[in-house]
Every structure is written in structure tokens, then in C-alpha cells.
Amino acid sequence: MAKEKIVPAPDADSKPFWEACRDHKLKFQKCAACGEVRWPASILCPQCHCRDARWIEASGRGIIHTFVVYHQVFNPAFKDQIPYVVAVVELEEGPRLLTNIVDSPPESLSCDLPVEVVWDDISEEFSLPKFRPLPG
Amino acid sequence: MLDAGICNYVAISYGHSGLWGGGMRQLLFNTRPSEACFGHFGAVGRYALAAQRGMHEFSSGPETWKHIAMGQRKWANLNPAAIMHAKPMSEADYHGAPLVVEPFRLFDSCQMNDGGRAIIVTSAERARDLKHRPVLIMGMGQHNPSNEIAQARYLAGPTGAHKAGRAAFAMAGIGLDDVDACQIYDCFTYTVEITMQEYGFFGRGEGENWFQGGTIEPGGTMPVNTSGGQLSEAYFMGLTPIAEAVMQLMGRCGPRQLGPETRTREPQVILCSDNGGALQSHSCLIFGRG
Ligand SMILES: [Zn+2]
Numbered sequence: 289m290a291k292e293k294i295v296p297a298p299d300a301d302s303k304p305f306w307e308a309c310r311d312h313k314l315k316f317q318k319c320a321a322c323g324e325v326r327w328p329a330s331i332l333c334p335q336c337h338c339r340d341a342r343w344i345e346a347s348g349r350g351i352i353h354t355f356v357v358y359h360q361v362f363n364p365a366f367k368d369q370i371p372y373v374v375a376v377v378e379l380e381e382g383p384r385l386l387t388n389i390v391d392s393p394p395e396s397l398s399c400d401l402p403v404e405v406v407w408d409d410i411s412e413e414f415s416l417p418k419f420r421p422l423p424g
Numbered sequence: 425m426l427d428a429g430i431c432n433y434v435a436i437s438y439g440h441s442g443l444w445g446g447g448m449r450q451l452l453f454n455t456r457p458s459e460a461c462f463g464h465f466g467a468v469g470r471y472a473l474a475a476q477r478g479m480h481e482f483s484s485g486p487e488t489w490k491h492i493a494m495g496q497r498k499w500a501n502l503n504p505a506a507i508m509h510a511k512p513m514s515e516a517d518y519h520g521a522p523l524v525v526e527p528f529r530l531f532d533s534c535q536m537n538d539g540g541r542a543i544i545v546t547s548a549e550r551a552r553d554l555k556h557r558p559v560l561i562m563g564m565g566q567h568n569p570s571n572e573i574a575q576a577r578y579l580a581g582p583t584g585a586h587k588a589g590r591a592a593f594a595m596a597g598i599g600l601d602d603v604d605a606c607q608i609y610d611c612f613t614y615t616v617e618i619t620m621q622e623y624g625f626f627g628r629g630e631g632e633n634w635f636q637g638g639t640i641e642p643g644g645t646m647p648v649n650t651s652g653g654q655l656s657e658a659y660f661m662g663l664t665p666i667a668e669a670v671m672q673l674m675g676r677c678g679p680r681q682l683g684p685e686t687r688t689r690e691p692q693v694i695l696c697s698d699n700g701g702a703l704q705s706h707s708c709l710i711f712g713r714g
Contacts, residue, residue, distance in 0.1 A: 297457035328458070328572065354477040354579060357526035362453055362465040371526075374464045376473060376574045386574040388462050394526070399480035416461060 293410045294365050301329035304343055309415045312407045314348050316383050317341040327383035348405035350379040350419070357394045377403055377419050391420040426547050433550075438663045439540025448536050448659075467611065468533060470702035472525040474579035475614035479527060481580040482621075482629035486527065489613035490518045491635035492648075493531045493655060496610070498641045500652025502680035507535055508656040532613040534654035541663035543670060551714060558714030559673040562598070562693070565591025568705040576704070584706030585622035585697060592695075592708040600624055603710075604691040605647040605672065605682055606640075607665035609698045610654045619697050620648075623708075642680070643687040650680055662698035666709065669694040673713045 298306040305327075308315035318325045319333035320340035332339050355375035361367045373389040375397075389397055390406060403419035410416055425431050442448035452466040459465070478484035497513040500506035513531065521530035551558030567587035569578050578584075593599060600623070610616045617631045625646065626634035640648035651657040651668040658664065672682050672691055683690040696709040 294455065294457065294460045296461050302458075327575070354473045354480070356469055356472040356476055357523070358463060358469070359523040359526060362469075363455065363460065363463070366463040369463065372463055374462055374469060374473075384574050386459055386462060386464060399477060410461070414461075418462075 292365065294363070295411055295414045296416075301331060305329055306414065308343070308345075309407075309417055310413065312415060314346040314379075314405055314417055315343045316346055316379075316381065318344045318381075325379075325381040325383055327385060344381070346379050346381045346383075348379075348417075349422070350377045350385075350403055352376075352389065352397060352399055352401045352403055352419075353378045353384055354399055355389060355397055373397065375419070385417065387416075388418045389420065390418045397421070426545065432546060434545045435542055436545065436663070437540060437542035438660050440660075441538045442536040442659065443538050452536075467702065468525045468528060470573045471612045471614060472528045473573060474576075474618070474703055475527055475532075475612070477579040478581075478614060478618060484580075484614060484617055484629075484631065486519070486529070486532075488617055488632040488635055489532055490515060491632075492610070492613040492616045492640070493518050495635070495638065495640040495644070496649045496653045497656045499647075499650045499680055500656035502642060502686070503651050503657060504678075506652040506657040507537055508652060513656075528612060528614075531655070534611045534659045535656075537658045539658055539660065541660040541667045543663065543667055548714060556674045556676065559670045560712045560714045561709065562712040563592040563594070563596030563708075563710040565589060565593075565595065565708045566706065567591070570701070570704050573702045573704075576702075579703065581618060581622055581628070583618055583622050583703045584699065585619045585708065588697075588706045588708040589623040592710050596693075596710045596712075598693065598710070602693050603646075603695045604689045604693050605650060605669075606695045606697075607650070607669045607672075608648055608653070608696075609662060609665055610649055611659075611699075613655065615699065615703075616648065616653075618703070619699070619706075623695070623697075647682060647686070647688050650677070650682060650686075662707070665696045665698065669696045669709075669711045673711055 316325050321338035322336040324335040353376040357371050375389045378384045402422040408416045500508045565588040567584035608616045638644045654664050682688045694711050698707045
């Protein structure tokens with residue numbers, strides 16, 4: 289029997305992000321003053337401290353900034369997925385997202401490789417943004 | 425507090441039951457839901473992310489790290505208190521160890537252990553009347569670039585070690601050439617490489633060259649982590665490096681003592697580092713023989 293999936297725990301700041309994910313949309317806050325697109329979500333801009341921001345939809349494209357391959361089971365929920373890839377993806381809009389790279393053997397990956405978002409519906413309530421290398 | 429006369433002696437202690445207590449396991453397996461839902465847990469994965477970026481940007485990697493793991497193990501083999509004292513490590517041992525979170529293999533990682541360390545700080549004047557030769561704090565520096573690992577822009581440098589090192593050297597009024605040995609916070613092999621690179625011991629990407637040929641080992645020109653360090657002696661946070669620096673400068677290290685016994689320079693100055701998070705905070709300390 290599969291172990292229960294670990295799900296995100298949205299807080300007041302990140303709730304809009306995870307709600308958008310459920311609709312398979314990647315949304316981030318964009319600062320009204322300096323234009324910084326930020327993640328993690330927060331009440332003020334880490335660059336200029338402006339409190340005013342609006343949520344924009346990201347393209348879902350980016351590059352692998354860095355990645356690792358888990359070869360040991362750190363948590364039983366991931367026992368059947370070993371080896372799996374955890375990565376930091378830098379999106380075109382600027383923010384970096386901790387995520388997984390899927391649909392591709394780990395040895396084919398490299399830093400700065402272009403990727404696009406794919407959605408993993410892990411429960412009724414949550415869809416996780418994961419990434420795969422862009423074709424070609 | 426010492427200067428103001430509020431106290432005469434300060435004990436700085438650290439201890440943990442890493443093998444069965446909660447603290448170390450928390451560091452290794454902690455489950456922030458925003459990371460855990462992607463299967464990302466604790467310190468090994470975070471430092472491995474940094475190391476992979478280092479491999480990409482300046483050709484860091486196992487060919488450099490093996491010299492660090494094996495060099496420190498040689499020091500541990502001289503230290504009866506080291507957990508790995510009786511276990512030599514060959515190149516085949518290093519490369520043959522299981523992958524934990526790639527690019528890290530088992531021996532790229534520090535140990536989980538029980539135990540503790542303590543140091544006593546007092547004024548230089550009082551220290552001169554005590555049993556052991558005093559050790560002076562010559563310089564210190566801190567720099568904390570902070571940020572979550574996923575947002576960090578400095579995984580392959582410049583890390584906090586860059587500014588912290590410069591501040592510590594400025595305060596001490598000395599340069600790299602005056603350093604006789606280093607005790608570098610070594611939660612992972614990559615941490616030793618990036619820290620020493622940021623301090624300026626070698627240029628970006630020149631680590632593989634610099635570490636090879638026994639540079640940091642007994643008999644080497646720049647001994648590093650002479651107790652075996654966290655990789656091969658035991659992990660006590662920042663007190664593994666500091667306690668060893670102080671013991672070496674006091675001349676209390678027995679078979680691993682820097683000087684004629686280990687075919688190294690008799691130490692006048694030892695550089696120490698500590699860092700927190702995944703390279704998110706950094707302290708540099710320079711100690712001198714009193
Ligand atoms: Zn702003």
C-alpha cells in the first residue's frame with residue numbers, strides 16, 4: 289500500500305499560490321513599486337519593502353539552477369520513488385522554486401537546462417508544480 | 425562582559441545525543457511541508473544543491489572532495505578520540521561508498537554522534553596565570569547573506585566566508601601567508617572547499633589542484649581539520665573546529681600535534697570557520713599563540 293502523500297501547508301501568504309496550482313496555474317506576487325516577482329510569498333517586497341503587490345501568472349518556463357538525486361529514503365512516503373530528482377528551478381519571471389524534475393533520467397540533467405512546468409495532482413486539494421526538460 | 429568586569433570566565437559548551445536524541449535527526453530529516461512534499465529533507469539535500477551548482481560553475485566535485493575526506497581521515501587515524509580513528513580510508517573506499525543525495529556519497533557527510541565540547545574564555549591577563557599556554561583571539565568576522573536555499577544566489581560563491589574572512593584578517597592585521605593551519609567547519613566536503621576558496625587559499629576552480637598531493641594531511645603545507653574534523657572525528661557544531669584550534673595552539677594534541685611530530689609547521693596562527701543554514705551564515709575566527 290502506498291504511503292500517504294506529504295502535502296503542502298499553505299499559510300495566509302502562500303494560500304493564493306496553492307489555490308492557483310489547483311487550477312494548474314503558476315502565480316506569483318509582483319511588487320507594485322519595483323516589479324520584483326517574488327517567492328516565497330510574503331506581505332512585503334524583499335527588494336524595496338513595498339507592501340503593494342499583485343498576483344501574476346508565470347509562463348511556467350525556466351531553467352534548472354541546481355539539482356540533486358535522492359538515493360536514500362529520508363521519508364517512507366518517497367520509498368517507491370528512489371532515485372528521484374529535487375531541483376531549484378529559476379523561472380523566466382525571476383523567482384526560484386524548489387521542485388522535482390520528472391519524465392527524464394537523472395543522468396540526462398544539467399544545470400541551466402531549460403524546463404517547463406507539468407502538474408502532479410497529488411490530492412483533491414493539491415497539485416504540485418513539477419518540471420520536465422523542454423523538448424528539443 | 426569580560427572587559428566590563430561583569431564576569432571573569434565564560435564557559436561555552438555544546439553537547440548532544442546525536443545518535444538517539446531529536447536535534448540531529450531534526451537537522452537531517454526535518455519536514456517543512458513546502459519542501460517535504462517534493463521529497464526534500466534536511467541538511468544533506470540542501471548542501472548537495474549547493475555542491476551541484478559549484479560543480480557547474482567552477483568544476484568542484486568528487487575529485488576534489490576525495491582529498492578532503494581522505495586527508496581528514498588521516499588526521500583522525502592519529503586521534504584516539506576520533507570516531508573513525510581505527511578506520512583508514514582509501515580512494516576506493518571513498519568512491520565506493522553509497523550515494524546519499526547525489527552528488528554526495530556517504531563520506532562527503534559529517535557524522536552523527538553523542539558527545540560534547542567546551543571552551544573557557546577569559547581575559548588575556550588572567551589566561552597567562554592558568555595551567556596551559558594561552559590562546560589569543562586575534563580576529564573575527566561575520567557575514568550572513570541569509571535567504572532560503574532555493575532563493576540563494578551564492579551557492580557557488582560569493583558566500584558569507586568572503587566578507588567574514590576579510591573582516592577577520594583585517595582585525596588580526598595579518599594575511600593568508602601567516603596562517604599555519606585551518607580548522608574549517610566541515611558538515612560536508614564541499615563546505616571545506618567553498619570556504620577555503622572564498623577565503624582565498626586558491627582561485628575559483630583550483631581546489632582539485634590545491635588539495636591534491638597531501639596539502640591538508642599530516643606532513644602537508646596547510647593542515648586542515650587536524651582532529652579529523654566533523655567528517656572523521658565528531659560533530660559538535662562550531663565547537664569541533666574551535667576546540668581543535670585552541671588545543672593545537674596550546675600544544676595538547678599528542679600524536680596529531682602540529683609541529684615536528686607530524687612534519688608540519690609549529691603553529692602560531694590557526695584560522696577557524698563556522699557556518700549555519702546551508703551557507704546562509706558564516707563566522708571566521710583567527711587564533712594566535714599567546
Ligand atoms: Zn519591490
